[in-house]
Each structure stands twice: as structure tokens, then as C-alpha cells.
Amino acid sequence: MAQIEVRDLQITYDTPKTGERFTAVEGVTLSVEAGEFVTIVGASGCGKSTLLLAVAGLVPVSGGTIAIDGRTVTAPGPDRAVVFQEASLLPWRSVLGNVKFGLEMQRWTRDDRTERAMRFIRMVGLANFADYHPHQLSGGMRQRVNIARALAVDPKVLLMDEPFGALDAQTREVMGDELLTIWEREKKTALFVTHDIDEAIFLADRVVVMGRNPGHIKEIMRVDIPRPRHEDVLDSDLFNGYRKRLRAHLAEDMASMHLVEGAQA
Ligand SMILES: Nc1ncnc2c1ncn2[C@@H]1O[C@H](COP(=O)(O)OP(=O)(O)O)[C@@H](O)[C@H]1O
Ligand SMILES: [Mg+2]
The missing domain is CATH 3.40.50.300 (P-loop containing nucleotide triphosphate hydrolases)
Incomplete structure (x- = not known):
């Protein structure tokens, strides 16, 4: 199957x-x-x-x-995780906050959440932008955040x-x-x-x-x-x-x- x-x-x-x-x-x-x-x-x-x-x-x-x-x-x-054409990021949250968001729905400790979110932020090449907010990023960077967020929840x-x-x-x-x-x-x-x-x-x-x-x-x-x-x-x-x-x-x-x-x- x-x-x-x-x-x-x-x-x-x-x-x-x-x-x-x-x-x-x-x-x-x-x-x-x-x-x-x-x-x-x-x-x-x-x-x-x-x-x-x-x-x-x-x-x-x-x-x-x-x-x-x-x-x-x-x-x-x-x-299942979904990534749409328009990055559906939370504007009031940083890159790190956005990637952590999905993990908050799951049972991770606070430290594990941050570590895991950072791992995927690094993976999409945004390690230096973890504190930035969506409006400070280009379209491509926002979509990278979206992909990091989708992957982080391990679908x-x-x-x-x-x-x-x-x-x-x-x-x-x-x-x-x-x-x-x-x-x-x-x-x-x-x-x-x-x-x-x-x-x-x-x-x-x-x-x-x-x-x-x-x-x-x-x-x-x-x-x-x-x-x-x-x-x-x-x-x-x-x-x-x-x-x-x-x-x-x-x-x-x-x-x-x-x-x-x-x-x-
Ligand atoms: N929520 C909806 N209500 C009514 N019709 C819809 C809705 N979503 C899509 N459609 C119609 O269903 C068909 C397929 O749409 P869609 O799946 O968006 O196609 P694609 O992604 O290939 O462009 C289209 O004719 C579209 O107008
Ligand atoms: Mg379509």
C-alpha cells in the first residue's frame, strides 16, 4: 500500500x-x-x-x-503540512516565532522548540534572520520560512x-x-x-x-x-x-x- x-x-x-x-x-x-x-x-x-x-x-x-x-x-x-503560494506567516511574530508556532501545537518543551525551529531555519539559510519579522523579508525569504515551518512539525x-x-x-x-x-x-x-x-x-x-x-x-x-x-x-x-x-x-x-x-x- x-x-x-x-x-x-x-x-x-x-x-x-x-x-x-x-x-x-x-x-x-x-x-x-x-x-x-x-x-x-x-x-x-x-x-x-x-x-x-x-x-x-x-x-x-x-x-x-x-x-x-x-x-x-x-x-x-x-x-500533512501545506505550503501555499502566499507565505501565510504571522506578521507579528519573528521568523523564529513563526517556525516555532507549529511546534507549540505539539508536545515540545520550550528549549526543544527553539532548538528544533532554529535547525530548520538554518536549513533554509535564514540563520541570520531569525529575529526578523515577515515584512522585513523578501518574497523568497518568506517562502523559505514557510517551508521551514512546514518541515519543522515533521509531517x-x-x-x-x-x-x-x-x-x-x-x-x-x-x-x-x-x-x-x-x-x-x-x-x-x-x-x-x-x-x-x-x-x-x-x-x-x-x-x-x-x-x-x-x-x-x-x-x-x-x-x-x-x-x-x-x-x-x-x-x-x-x-x-x-x-x-x-x-x-x-x-x-x-x-x-x-x-x-x-x-x-
Ligand atoms: N471554493 C470553490 N467554490 C466553487 N468553485 C471552486 C472553488 N474552488 C475552485 N473552484 C473551481 O473548481 C475548478 C478547479 O479549481 P482549482 O482546483 O483551483 O484549479 P487549479 O488549481 O488547477 O487552477 C475551477 O473551475 C474553479 O473555478
Ligand atoms: Mg491552483
């Missing part, structure tokens, strides 16, 4: 205007092994966030099942919804590199939504391609690039092959809609 088991998932939303239910995701089946890094790509509105939120337990399941280690997901839990599963989507291209690449290094050390299971094709391939063991109306899985593509990975792989024939395959998928969906790179549903 895989760590994340999504079976024939359906998610519907209320549409107050018509009173009908809108089907955002249908017939999605996906297994993710412990320690695997799976990315999800697809045009805006194809249900990427919905799928991720459902696994997080933040959106109710209308049909099918989601299980983590065999336990059915009905609500958020400490086995089994890391759920990330376009975590680097608001960052400039260069920062984004650096963050992707860093995330991989941390992930290789921490051995977390990762489900990562992006609409950046290169990012999806570079990070993934497998790329899930979703399509629209209603949201479904079109293909699951295995990425056979050895790890650790370096930026130079982006120019390889192997990478180009994957890139072409994903572009073809997305081109189908984009033909019917106006999708600007970096656009957000």
Missing part, C-alpha cells in the same frame, strides 16, 4: 447562484509512495489545487476516497501549491534546488503543484498531468533523471523529451483558453 492512496476521487463545490453542484475533480486515482516526489501540472482551473486541498483535508470529499498510510482523510492532520507528507509561483524566475530556480537538497535529506513524501513545466520535471519522480472539464488525470509521466540533479540537466535531450511531452498535453488545453505563463486561477 502506498503512503497516499487517492481512489476514484470526486470533488464538487456549491454554486450558490444556480443551486447546482459544480464538479471540479472526477475519477482521480493516484498512489504516491513514501519518499516519492510527485508534481502536478495542468492548465488553470483543472483542479490541481482542489486535489491538493482534498489530500490536505481542507476540502471535503464528495466521492471516492483519500487515505494516508491506510487511514481515510476526513480533516487536516499533523501527518510525513508535504503538500505544496505553487509555492514558488509568486517568485521571480531566478529565485524560483534557486528555491527549487534548495527544496530538492532538503527533500533528499528529510525523505518526505511530496505532492507539488506548479504550472511551470521545467519545475515540474526537475523536481519530480513522476509528473501528473491534469486536464479540465471536469478535472481529471490525463497522464502520469515518470522522470528517469538520476539524483542529485543539477541545473545543467535542463539542456539535456532527455529533459527536452519530457518537456515536449508535457507541452503537447498543455497545448491541447490552452487551445481552448487564454493561458498566460504565470497566470493564476
